[in-house]
Amino acid sequence: MVKALSSVSSFAVSLLFEIMNIWNTTSDFILLGLFNHTGAHLFLFVMVLTIAFTSLVGNALMIFLIHQDARLHTPMYFLLSQLSLMDMMLVSTVVPKMAADYLTGKKTISLAGCGLQIFIFLTLGGGECFLLAAMSYDRYVAVCHPLRYPVLMSWQLCLRMTTGTWFLGAADGLMQAAATLNFPFCDAHEIDHFFCEAPTLLRLACADTVVFEYVMYICCVLMLLVPFSLILISYSLILAAVLQMHSREARKKAFATCSSHLCVVGLLYGAAISIYMRPKSYRSANYDKIVSVFYTIFTPLLNPVIYSLRNSDVKEALRKCLSQYASLSHD
Numbered sequence: 001m002v003k004a005l006s007s008v009s010s011f012a013v014s015l016l017f018e019i020m021n022i023w024n025t026t027s028d029f030i031l032l033g034l035f036n037h038t039g040a041h042l043f044l045f046v047m048v049l050t051i052a053f054t055s056l057v058g059n060a061l062m063i064f065l066i067h068q069d070a071r072l073h074t075p076m077y078f079l080l081s082q083l084s085l086m087d088m089m090l091v092s093t094v095v096p097k098m099a100a101d102y103l104t105g106k107k108t109i110s111l112a113g114c115g116l117q118i119f120i121f122l123t124l125g126g127g128e129c130f131l132l133a134a135m136s137y138d139r140y141v142a143v144c145h146p147l148r149y150p151v152l153m154s155w156q157l158c159l160r161m162t163t164g165t166w167f168l169g170a171a172d173g174l175m176q177a178a179a180t181l182n183f184p185f186c187d188a189h190e191i192d193h194f195f196c197e198a199p200t201l202l203r204l205a206c207a208d209t210v211v212f213e214y215v216m217y218i219c220c221v222l223m224l225l226v227p228f229s230l231i232l233i234s235y236s237l238i239l240a241a242v243l244q245m246h247s248r249e250a251r252k253k254a255f256a257t258c259s260s261h262l263c264v265v266g267l268l269y270g271a272a273i274s275i276y277m278r279p280k281s282y283r284s285a286n287y288d289k290i291v292s293v294f295y296t297i298f299t300p301l302l303n304p305v306i307y308s309l310r311n312s313d314v315k316e317a318l319r320k321c322l323s324q325y326a327s328l329s330h331d
Contacts, residue, residue: 029108030108030190031109034048034293049095055301061304061318067081075153076135076153082131083135093117095297098194111181114181114196115180122172122176127166129269130161130165133228133234134158137234139261143238184205217276231265
């Protein structure tokens with residue numbers, strides 16, 4: 001184990017040194033952005049900012065409630081707090097830079113900033129994929145083995161799964177960022193996107209990227225299809241258990257919960273697979289931008305609503321928090 005960790009750390013250090021060498025020899029890029037300065041695009045820009053702000057507030061509220069209410073100190077809500085944290089970081093990585101570029105007209109981004117965006121974005125995206133798989137396992141244990149839940153979903157296992165999601169996401173982000181920035185880029189450093197994304201940046205490479213695209217495809221199979229398969233298996237077992245329930249109200253509640261969870265999973269995985277696993281010849285820049293908006297801005301807004309704010313325990317924690325605030329204000 002020690003040898004494996006040392007080899008991983010030495011590999012990461014070598015990748016970081018390679019990225020630093022690239023940063024010193026390459027000029028800035030230009031992000032063409034998502035909107036033009038027209039009335040319709042200004043309206044869309046304001047709407048995107050509103051959605052992003054609402055997403056940040058909703059996810060921050062979820063983290064606060066889970067931290068404050070002792071009844072929510074369970075593995076399920078701890079995983080939900082990690083999901084909210086990832087969504088907040090994802091929105092904060094993409095939206096502020098996009099808004100600043102649109103408002104100031106300065107659309108340049110250094111190679112260091114571009115590499116950092118790719119790394120953070122892939123870390124959060126890959127980590128969220130595995131985190132959703134961990135959450136589906138948690139729901140499977142809660143529905144199918146409720147009496148053995150403290151054993152099958154212990155705090156030790158929960159922390160290990162959470163650490164694993166962050167580590168796997170960071171490893172994927174570091175390798176893809178280093179490999180992408182290692183390519184020589186053509187003179188036109190214009191990125192037809194509103195943030196740096198590895199598939200979009202590859203279009204500017206003045207070298208053969210076929211081998212790397214195959215490697216990226218394999219990484220996507222591991223980072224997307226493997227956890228997606230685990231999610232489908234978990235919810236299939238949950239569905240089989242729900243169909244055997246005698247209580248109609250219990251079946252209705254379980255169906256509503258599982259269907260809403262699967263909606264979020266389908267939206268996130270569908271968008272990510274269409275970007276990272278679809279052949280380059282079948283993609284356009286506008287298509288990539290629209291899909292990227294979907295899973296970087298809209299999906300983080302849906303997560304706290306579907307996963308948490310519809311939950312009775314979370315609603316009760318919110319009511320308790322508001323009542324405490326009201327009593328303090330009256331005093």
